[in-house]
Amino acid sequence: xxxxxxxxxxxxxxxxxxxxxxxxxxxxxxxxxxxxxxxxxxxxxxxxxxxxxxxxxxxxxxxxxxxxxxxxxxxxxxxxxxxxxxxxxxxxxxxxxxxxxxxxxxxxxxxxxxxxxxxxxxxxxxxxxxxxxxxxxxxxxxxxxxxxxxxxxxxxxxxxxxxxxxxxxxxxxxxxxxxxxxxxxxxxxxxxxxxxxxxxxxxxxxxxxx
Amino acid sequence: xxxxxxxxxxxxxxxxxxxxxxxxxxxxxxxxxxxxxxxxxxxxxxxxxxxxxxxxxxxxxxxxxxxxxxxxxxxxxxxxxxxxxxxxxxxxxxxxxxxxxxxxxxxxxxxxxxxxxxxxxxxxxxxxxxxxxxxxxxxxxxxxxxxxxxxxxxxxxxxxxxxxxxxxxxxxxxxxxxxxxxxxxxxxxxxxxxxxxxxxxxxxxxxxxx
DNA sequence: TATAGTAACCTACTTATAGTAGTTTACTAC
DNA sequence: GTAGTAAACTACTATAAGTAGGTTACTATA
Numbered sequence: 153x154x155x156x157x158x159x160x161x162x163x164x165x166x167x168x169x170x171x172x173x174x175x176x177x178x179x180x181x182x183x184x185x186x187x188x189x190x191x192x193x194x195x196x197x198x199x200x201x202x203x204x205x206x207x208x209x210x211x212x213x214x215x216x217x218x219x220x221x222x223x224x225x226x227x228x229x230x231x232x233x234x235x236x237x238x239x240x241x242x243x244x245x246x247x248x249x250x251x252x253x254x255x256x257x258x259x260x261x262x263x264x265x266x267x268x269x270x271x272x273x274x275x276x277x278x279x280x281x282x283x284x285x286x287x288x289x290x291x292x293x294x295x296x297x298x299x300x301x302x303x304x305x306x307x308x309x310x311x312x313x314x315x316x317x318x319x320x321x322x323x324x325x326x327x328x329x330x331x332x333x334x335x336x337x338x339x340x341x342x343x344x345x346x347x348x349x350x351x352x353x354x355x356x357x358x359x360x361x362x
Numbered sequence: 363x364x365x366x367x368x369x370x371x372x373x374x375x376x377x378x379x380x381x382x383x384x385x386x387x388x389x390x391x392x393x394x395x396x397x398x399x400x401x402x403x404x405x406x407x408x409x410x411x412x413x414x415x416x417x418x419x420x421x422x423x424x425x426x427x428x429x430x431x432x433x434x435x436x437x438x439x440x441x442x443x444x445x446x447x448x449x450x451x452x453x454x455x456x457x458x459x460x461x462x463x464x465x466x467x468x469x470x471x472x473x474x475x476x477x478x479x480x481x482x483x484x485x486x487x488x489x490x491x492x493x494x495x496x497x498x499x500x501x502x503x504x505x506x507x508x509x510x511x512x513x514x515x516x517x518x519x520x521x522x523x524x525x526x527x528x529x530x531x532x533x534x535x536x537x538x539x540x541x542x543x544x545x546x547x548x549x550x551x552x553x554x555x556x557x558x559x560x561x562x563x564x565x566x567x568x569x570x571x572x
Numbered sequence: 573t574a575t576a577g578t579a580a581c582c583t584a585c586t587t588a589t590a591g592t593a594g595t596t597t598a599c600t601a602c
Numbered sequence: 603g604t605a606g607t608a609a610a611c612t613a614c615t616a617t618a619a620g621t622a623g624g625t626t627a628c629t630a631t632a
Contacts (some may be wrong), residue, residue: 286443318558329536342526
């Protein structure tokens with residue numbers, strides 16, 4: 153991601169005294185500036201007027217070079233997605249056993265998020281602001297429900313509350329992702345889905361709807 | 363959710379010949395109409411002008427009664443979130459063992475999604491359109507990676523590809539949710555998070571970072 | 573060194589949509 | 603039948619995406 157950083161690009165640009173900068177360089181500057189802007193403000197709260205101001209260029213230049221706000225966001229999204237994917241794939245490839253592959257892949261993912269917190273949030277999670285807090289609240293309530301379930305069952309009796317809270321959120325994320333996946337597999341019964349996740353958490357040797 | 367349906371409300375409204383409808387009734391009509399509109403078009407692609415048209419009222423009436431587009435969406439989001447929460451809680455309460463509680467809770471969730479597919483998507487997942495396809499593509503690539511991992515490890519050797527695909531998506535959802543949760547627990551190391559999910563999937567009896 | 577061609581850029585607009593100021597209409601109580 | 607008010611309206615502002623059409627500065631060739 154961003155093989156060249158913004159400082160470099162702008163140094164190169166400063167050479168062109170009267171402001172006529174070659175296309176490629178200008179595009180790189182726009183994309184990198186936009187990436188920062190989206191990370192700071194999210195998609196909706198970023199405006200093309202502001203971007204033009206930051207790049208010190210008029211709006212039609214932006215549109216000429218990157219097409220539209222949507223397209224600009226998609227470029228950034230796709231590039232970041234590719235880097236994330238590559239990093240996970242490499243990590244997995246370099247490990248040998250299933251367990252070490254899972255650990256390595258997970259670690260690669262969390263390291264990516266750590267390095268690009270704001271950007272990751274803006275690109276992959278939601279259009280920050282507006283409703284993220286409200287949705288977070290609903291998620292928290294559901295996770296609390298799961299946490300209570302786990303605690304009262306003594307299934308993880310030697311575990312810390314932090315761990316349980318994290319696992320509860322992870323579990324809710326799993327349900328949600330499975331529900332999204334379900335849109336493309338509508339023939340599956342709700343009972344089956346519920347069984348899948350239960351079985352994943354509490355493995356039994358009983359034959360299951362797999 | 364929607365103790366009264368829209369048909370009922372509009373029947374009551376039709377009594378008021380010259381269009382002066384009591385506040386409460388009008389609010390109910392607006393909220394229910396908006397819920398349908400948001401479910402159909404998502405937040406961004408819904409406009410207050412269109413809502414006013416559907417309700418056959420001028421825009422200031424809408425603003426007088428529900429404040430703003432944001433607020434309207436939040437009302438609907440909160441109500442739906444509350445119903446979802448209640449249904450899961452009831453299902454969990456009525457079951458006895460941990461396993462049956464997990465199944466019942468999961469089933470309640472998936473039934474809710476089934477009954478309100480479009481609305482659930484619009485409220486809880488994303489502002490449809492724009493980037494949902496691009497994000498879905500990235501998620502799919504990552505899930506494929508996980509699927510391949512599972513298949514090649516023979517960890518689930520008697521499982522169908524559909525099941526494996528679903529589980530892979532669920533697992534990715536778990537990672538993502540844990541990363542979001544991480545924003546509120548930044549002191550935790552990436553390694554710890556990666557271990558948590560690995561351990562969840564492949565339980566060992568070794569002591570762990572819990 | 574003049575000038576034709578073009579890449580890069582600009583000013584000033586249109587369109588869409590959230591939100592509002594100020595006014596009018598119909599029902600209600602006396 | 604008239605005063606008061608709840609409900610509604612017309613017509614506006616502001617912001618932001620996107621565009622039409624024209625201008626400027628570099629480049630190649632005579």
